[in-house]
Amino acid sequence: MTIDASTSIRSSHESVGLGTDQDNPLTNARSQLEAAARTLGFDHGMHQILANPRREMIVQIPLRLDNGGVEVFTGYRVQHNFSRGPAKGGLRYSPHVSLDEVRALAMWMTWKCTLLDVPYGGAKGGITIDPRQYSRGELERLTRRYTSEILPIIGPERDIPAPDIGTDEHTMAWMMDTFSVASGYTVPAVVTGKPVSVGGSLGRSSSTSKGVVHIALAALEHKGLNPARCTAAIQGFGKVGAGAAELLAKAGVRVVAVGDQYGAVYSSKGLNIRHLAEHAGRTGSVAGFAEAEPVPSEALLELNVDLLVPAAVEGVLNRMNARKVQAKVIVEGANGPTTADADAIFQEAGTLVVPDILANAGGVIVSYFEWVQGNQAYWWTEAEVDERLEHRMLAAWHNLLETQRKLGLTLRETATATAVDKVAKAHKIRGLYP
Known part of the structure; x- marks a missing residue:
């Protein structure tokens, strides 16, 4: 550099x-x-x-509802950069989706892929919708129409979508099928995060959570903390947060608080994550869990714990609450959960913040593995996937620490500068056209 x-x-x-x-x-x-x-x-x-961004597409998606009516939704696909390879990034269904949010997430994906030495550029997609208010059939029709609208800019060599907030492996199966029907043959590598039965990878569904936990345990040890004697709070109990909670508990970390968009719960003795997951599966939320006491959702971020994992949405750690955060280590399971103002406050306080572009990169790493397997039509065992994931995550962590010592920057500054430098070099080598 x-x-x-x-x-x-x-x-x-x-x-x-x-x-x-x-x-x-x-x-x-x-x-x-x-x-x-x-x-x-x-x-x-x-x-x-x-x-x-190199390319942006905004589409209007008419949806025929189950009752015969029609609603129109706005969808986005942003490709930030593809100097190092095809674009890669998730598809998000949320009422808060906006063009600026998708642009930011696509940029972070570029740095994430580059930092982990995955040969992709960054992309992101989204539809402004609350998926909880619509039936499975309606979501399938929405997904297929959105896919048909963005067909000209996606493909295994162009842009490979994956699941994100509000979407899952079934969403990816619908996207793959829609693209394949238009192509006239099956194209498994057009998306990742698919069901294993249609070309998905073993280990993909838990990969982001596993990556977060690999980094969290390494970060605690880096701070001189024994994970078996540490406490943790996790904001978010979706695909990433729930998996991280389970894996941290298995590693001996006492997970004392978990929250979601409906509420948060706390137990000083540590939560029974299996029982909590069963409760959330029945009710749709961690709120009301009988084996713990309720706490305000915003208070969860300010608890006196060793480890805080924000695994929900962006901007939750900001200038309004950063000085109240007591965690010694913050590992970003979500994309962009910490604002620039909060970063400055954490740096002043000596709080170790492991940035999202490293901490939650497990998903894109195994998405890359899935893409490779799909292109080769050769499938790996889950043990092989997990071993390669752990190796990639920990190698990136140690490389980041070594570079940080040389530069004297924060982990986020070091990670971003490292990734940005590699992308710029790729762009310079390729040159400008014409």
Whole structure:
């Protein structure tokens, strides 16, 4: 990595039209890029190339409802960069989806793939909808219409979607089938996170949680903490949070608090994660779990614990609550859960924050494994997948620590600068066309 602190760049407010709302995920993502560009001594042109998506598509999706009515939804697919390979990123169904959110998530995917040495660029998709309000049939029709609208820009060599908030392996099966029907033959590698029965990879469904826990345990030990004597709080009890809670408990960490969008629960003795999962499966939430006491959702982030895993949505750790956070280690299971203001506060307090582009990269690593298997039509055992996942995660962790010691930056600054530098070098080697 070449660093020239004497080289100046324009403010991102000038170069990319950055807003002033520091809780906006795109503002947060571009702020991180700006810091990396300054560290690396990039000129205005390179900064602009990396700050803006290569391609964006906005589509209107008419959906015929079960009652015969029609609603129209807005969908997005943003491809931030593909200098190092095809674009890769999840598909999110949420009432909070916006173009700026998808742009930010696509940018973070670029850095994540690069940091973990996965040969992809970043992408992200989303539809502004609350999937809980619609039937399975309605969601299938929505997914198939969305897929048909973005067909020109996706494919195994172009852009490979995967599940995210509000979507799952069935969503990916519908996408794969829609793409395959349009192609005239089955194309398993067009998406990842599929059911194993149609070309998915063993170990994919739990991969993000496993990656988070590999890094969390390593981070605790790095801080001189014995995981078997540590406590943890987890915000989010979906695909990532629930799996992380189970795996941390198996590793001996006492998970004392878990929350979701409906509420949070606490037990000083440690939660029985299996019983909590059964309760959440029956009721749809951790709220009301009889073996624990309720706590306000915002209070969960401020508990006196060793480890905090925000595994829900972006921006939950911000200037309003960062000074109240007592955790010694924060491992970001979600994308973008910490704003720039909160980062500065945590740095001042000596709190170790492991950034999302490393901590939750297990999903994209095993998505890459699935893509490789799909292209080769040769499938690995779950033990092989898990072993390769652990190796990739821990190798990236140790490489990040080594680079941090050389640069004297925070882990996030180091991770972002490392990834940004690799993407810029790939772009320079390829050159501008025409």
